[in-house]
Amino acid sequence: MVVEFWGQEFKVNTILGCIGGFLIAITSSMFGFGGGPFMVPLMTVGLGLPMYVVVGSSLLAIFFNTVMGTIRHYQFGNFDFLFFLIMFPAAILAGFIAPQIAKRVSPIWVKRVAVVGLLILAFSLLGLF
């Protein structure tokens, strides 16, 4: 597929994009997280697209997955409405707070902290300590 975006053309391997997106969607809907951090590398590294094409389009692709995943989880009775009401305002509020903090912290340090935090969480989930 040829992607034309703001006057530039890119050749994209559609099959790789679809297979990758499919696998990411299965895992993300199965475990209930957003697929963003995996979709962006897939589209930049795997499909060779520049960041400015990826930001909006990957969000659109993930949105499809989130809508379908939500419907399916609801059908299987995995949705607790009260629990949702507790978490939803917190998630929205976080969307307003985060940009305020983002101006004051270095993104590299946030990522470094995240690497350490994620590894600790991962090892405790794997039962290593």
Added chain:
Amino acid sequence: MKRYWLAVIIALSATVFMMYQNGAFAAKPKEPITAEAKTEESKIEASTEGITAQLDKTSLNNGGKITITGKAPEGKPVYIEIWSDEKVRASRFDSELDKETGKRPYIFYITQEMPAYYKLFVPQDFKETLEKEKKEGRKWSVSKVLRDTGAAAVYSAPAKIKIDRYQTSLFASVIGSRGELLSQMDAGENRRRSMQLVKARFRDLPKVFSADVLVEPDGTFKAEINIREGLAPGKYNVVAAVDKDTKAQPLTFTNNISFPTMYLSNAGTSLNIFLPFLLVLGVATFGVLMGAGGGFIINPLLVSLWPLPHTIVAGTVMPTVLFSQGSGIFNYSKIKFIHWKLGVTIGLAMVLGGFIGPKLTELITLDQYKFVFGIILIILAALMFWQTTPGYLDKNKKEQAILKEFQKRAKESAEKKKSS
């Protein structure tokens, strides 16, 4: 272009076909209304013969201690069964190798009627037996404990729950179906399977069995029972029994919870609602900062901190990002920053994945969920680390500059259009 639209139409019709196949739009499975019949049944069973029991309280506030005293025939062990009226769902996927036939059954058992709280208290003499079973770790089995403690005849509340079973297959999983609904099991089989579901639901042995009943030689017994925090509110039933035919009149007490503690009826857990609120607020803020949704950190924390089923956590966290994703798409589309054809093409592949994924959630146990999640987090951590390496940062700097430039141009052209 023609080929593209053809692919879109094929993908869409395949999705609709799958939905239809799975009966997604069909009526929900009918709830059996047998509650009345059941209470009558239990009344008949509870004919008092030589065993009496009393409770010292009639209500508890989010758990607490309650004492049961009574008198049973001399020299007999006394068992106390307690269960809540509140019901939750429990499910189990049986894929263990059957020793007799040498095949894997791949049967999925699910019930909507598992008591949100169930516990069997056995005489204190069995303390060591329980300790020994606990050493089995994850492999402990309800039926073995029941046999070893002599409580098998007393196990009754979960034995009659309605259990549906589905024959799953790889094909059924691929089309996102639970599989073929098998015929109802007979009473004995239902009882046996209910024990496995009890374990699937409560997981740990101390949550189902406890050696707390002190029986004196003259037949009087006393049990100080600790009802833990965070359980379902409402009516709890208490039955003291010696064996199948000798049961005391059922007693009841109520467990009250008050704000800010609330009961999540699908998850079967009560919790202080401010704790998950603050947790999600903190984690989601950090998630936005690090550029990955909060779900990666929230989900494992929620299943580790509270006794919440992973199915509920996955299914409830997912929709919370719908709104932010939707508004993000809206904002990008206003400045024409979305390549619709690319997004929709990959999106269609993702729709198929999103169709299958939630089905697989209920096939895995909490331990498997945690294990795979751990591996996913390591991959994510590696990705994050890669994003802090100098090479990536260099490239990213240029890309961000281009991104900003394009966004500026896009905004300008969008404004121009508006003013003209």
